[in-house]
Amino acid sequence: MLAWAAAAPAQTPLTAPTAAEPxxxxxxxxxxxxxDEVERMFMSSGRELRAIPAxxxxxxxxxxxxxxxxRPAWWKRCKAGEKFTFAPMVWGHAATFTFDPAGQFPVQSSxxxxxxxxxxxxxxxxxxxxxxxxxxxxxxxxxxVGAWSALGTAEAWSAIPLDAQSNLKEDARVQMQxxxxxxxxxxxxxxxxxxxxxxxxxxxLVMYVGENAGNPVRTAHEAxxxxxxxxxxAHATRYPSIQLPKSLPAEGAExxxxxDLRNWIEKxxxxxxxxxxxxxxIAAFAAANGTQARLHGQVTLAxxxxxxxxxxxxxxxxxxxxxxxxxxxxxSLQAP
Numbered sequence: 001m002l003a004w005a006a007a008a009p010a011q012t013p014l015t016a017p018t019a020a021e022p023x024x025x026x027x028x029x030x031x032x033x034x035x036d037e038v039e040r041m042f043m044s045s046g047r048e049l050r051a052i053p054a055x056x057x058x059x060x061x062x063x064x065x066x067x068x069x070x071r072p073a074w075w076k077r078c079k080a081g082e083k084f085t086f087a088p089m090v091w092g093h094a095a096t097f098t099f100d101p102a103g104q105f106p107v108q109s110s111x112x113x114x115x116x117x118x119x120x121x122x123x124x125x126x127x128x129x130x131x132x133x134x135x136x137x138x139x140x141x142x143x144x145v146g147a148w149s150a151l152g153t154a155e156a157w158s159a160i161p162l163d164a165q166s167n168l169k170e171d172a173r174v175q176m177q178x179x180x181x182x183x184x185x186x187x188x189x190x191x192x193x194x195x196x197x198x199x200x201x202x203x204x205l206v207m208y209v210g211e212n213a214g215n216p217v218r219t220a221h222e223a224x225x226x227x228x229x230x231x232x233x234a235h236a237t238r239y240p241s242i243q244l245p246k247s248l249p250a251e252g253a254e255x256x257x258x259x260d261l262r263n264w265i266e267k268x269x270x271x272x273x274x275x276x277x278x279x280x281x282i283a284a285f286a287a288a289n290g291t292q293a294r295l296h297g298q299v300t301l302a303x304x305x306x307x308x309x310x311x312x313x314x315x316x317x318x319x320x321x322x323x324x325x326x327x328x329x330x331x332s333l334q335a336p
Contacts, residue, residue, distance in 0.1 A: 023052045023056050023059075023060070026041050026060065026063065030194065031270075032195060033140065033195030038063065039067060062276055072088065078099050079124055081124045082101075083098070083099060083100050084099055085098050088151055090152060090191075091287075095155055097119065097151075097158075098119045100121050101121060102121070103119055103120070106120065106146065106153065107153045107154045116158075116162060118157060120154050122143060122150055126140060126143035128143070129143070135202070137202075141192075141196040142196075145188045145199050148184075148187050148192055149184040149187060151191075152183050152186060152188060152191075175309065177216075178309040179309060181217045182299065183286075185221055185223075190279055197275075201265060204222065204224045205261055205262040207222050208222065209259075218311065219309045219310065222307065223309060226307050226321060227281070227282070227285050229261065229325060230328075233325055234302070236332040237332075238273075239274050241268065241269075241271055242261070242270065243260075244260070245257065245260050248322075250323060250326055251322055253322035253326045253329075281302070284302065285299075285301070293309075297313070298317075301321075305317070
């Protein structure tokens with residue numbers, strides 16, 4: 001833990017020339033989302049990696065584990081445009097899906113003899129493509145977010161009993177869709193590369209912009225954004241790279257902080273230690289907000305506050321989160 005906590009903010013931008021030292025090269029490729037390069041280093045540089053000092057080996061292990069989770073063997077088959085059945089491991093659950101590169105929607109279901117089959121898809125042409133799309137993010141970043149979002153949605157869907165999906169009234173149907181969207185967003189910000197994780201969080205934070213007020217998936221994104229904001233506010237010392245405002249308004253604190261963090265994420269990465277702290281927080285949040293979140297239409301943050309997936313029900317809860325964010329952030333910044 002000390003090795004992680006002692007990590008200093010990165011001073012070199014992700015676009016800097018590759019360093020000669022093995023650990024630095026590995027770390028820059030990992031944080032920059034160049035996971036093909038990370039995979040090659042793990043496969044061909046055993047002697048170099050073993051020569052990395054013992055103090056850095058936990059970080060090497062962390063990157064290796066993240067790569068194994070985010071780039072399993074099936075990734076290359078999807079990238080090749082193959083249609084096949086597979087069982088990806090998502091949140092410890094290996095459900096069986098069909099990948100169809102020609103699918104019309106990220107997740108589609110079909111019912112055969114009382115059994116639901118799920119098909120997932122995303123644009124394979126963009127997978128691991130470094131070409132910049134917009135706001136500094138690449139086609140590969142977008143494809144990564146899309147892939148894991150689809151898989152997270154499908155995994156959550158596969159865990160819902162068939163009788164709980166049948167004959168739903170409109171409000172129950174909407175609540176279930178909000179939950180599925182929430183789990184998709186949560187999955188992509190955990191399993192993606194660090195750079196794609198930034199994009200996934202940016203897409204969640206941007207839902208606070210007024211023009212998105214009527215977006216049907218807004219609350220499913222805002223729930224993940226609220227988790228991110230409460231995490232960095234509660235543990236500001238864990239995230240020294242992330243610039244936080246010195247104060248927030250008592251009303252609209254989430255909107256203000258979301259805007260600041262969104263603008264920061266567009267231009268900045270974070271350290272390996274910060275990446276691990278964040279992924280650990282996301283994993284804990286996911287574990288705490290499974291079936292009960294689906295049944296009750298709300299998620300619980302680590303600070304005990306709640307986000308309702310129904311926008312109307314969330315209004316009084318939003319005010320409580322605003323007050324907590326303002327007081328917690330200001331207290332954190334005043335602490336020695």
